[in-house]
Amino acid sequence: MKKEVRAILKSRAIAMAREPEQKGAASATIGLIAFTLAAENYAIESALVREVYPLKDFTPLPGVPSYIFGIVNVRGQILPVVDLKKFFNLPEKGLGDLNRVIILCNDQMEFGILADVVHGTHNIEPEEIQVVPFTVSGIGEKYLKGVTKEHILVLEAESILNDEKIIVNEQVI
Numbered sequence: 001m002k003k004e005v006r007a008i009l010k011s012r013a014i015a016m017a018r019e020p021e022q023k024g025a026a027s028a029t030i031g032l033i034a035f036t037l038a039a040e041n042y043a044i045e046s047a048l049v050r051e052v053y054p055l056k057d058f059t060p061l062p063g064v065p066s067y068i069f070g071i072v073n074v075r076g077q078i079l080p081v082v083d084l085k086k087f088f089n090l091p092e093k094g095l096g097d098l099n100r101v102i103i104l105c106n107d108q109m110e111f112g113i114l115a116d117v118v119h120g121t122h123n124i125e126p127e128e129i130q131v132v133p134f135t136v137s138g139i140g141e142k143y144l145k146g147v148t149k150e151h152i153l154v155l156e157a158e159s160i161l162n163d164e165k166i167i168v169n170e171q172v173i
Contacts, residue, residue, distance in 0.1 A: 033102060034152060035094040035115035038090040041152045044113075045145075048104050048157040052118050055081075055099040065165075066158040069114050072101055079103060082166060088143070108159045131152055 031046035053074055058081060060070040067086035071078050081101055085092055093116055101112035129146035132153070145154040160166070 013121050028126065030126055030129070031121060031123050032152075032154065033121050034119040035100070035102065036117040036119070037088075037115065038085050038093060040090070041119075041150075042155055043148070043152045044102065044104070046121055046155045048106055048161065050103040050105045050110070051104060053101045053112065055095070055101050055114065072112060074101075074103065074112075078108065081114055082160075083114045084160075085114075087165075104108045104157055104161055106158065106161045109166070111161075111166065113160070124148060 009089070032043035033046050033052065034041060034063070035042045036042070049076075051074070055072070058070040059148055061080075063066060067083050069081040069083040071080050073079075079098045079101075084090070098117045100115045102115055102118065102119045103110065103112045109141075128148055130148070132144045132147055142159050143156055144155045147153050
C-alpha cells in the first residue's frame with residue numbers, strides 16, 4: 001500500500017511541477033481600465049494609458065471648446081484634460097472625490113480624460129468584445145470598439161487620441 005501511495009504522490013508532484021497550459025498567447029488578451037461616465041460603464045485599452053491620476057487641482061482654460069475641462073499638473077508636466085461627457089454629449093454630473101484623470105498617450109498626443117469613477121483593470125480575450133448595438137446613441141461609431149458581456153462599452157483609445165477636434169489651435173488677439 002505504501003508503494004501505491006508514493007506512486008500517486010509522485011505522479012501528483014510531477015503534474016503540479018509542469019508548466020500550466022496556456023489557452024492562448026498572453027499578448028492575445030486585451031487589458032482594460034474600467035470607469036464610469038454619466039452612470040454608464042466604459043473601458044479603455046490599458047496599452048494606451050500612461051497612468052490614472054486623482055483629480056486634485058485643475059485650471060480651467062478660457063476660450064476653448066466646452067469639452068476641454070482644463071489643465072492639470074502631473075509631477076511637473078502640464079496636460080490638458082478632456083471631458084468625454086461633453087465631447088460625447090452625455091449627461092453631466094458634478095465633480096466629486098472619486099473623479100480621476102486617465103492619461104492617454106501615443107506617439108503624437110498625450111492628454112487626460114476625465115472619469116467619474118475608475119473601477120479597476122481586467123483582461124479579456126479579443127473575441128469577448130461584441131459589436132456595438134445600434135441602440136447606443138450619443139457616442140460616434142468611430143469612438144467605440146465594442147461592448148463586453150458585462151455591458152461595458154469599450155472605447156477606441158486610438159481614435160480619441162487621433163481626433164483632430166481634440167487639438168485646439170486658436171489664437172486670441
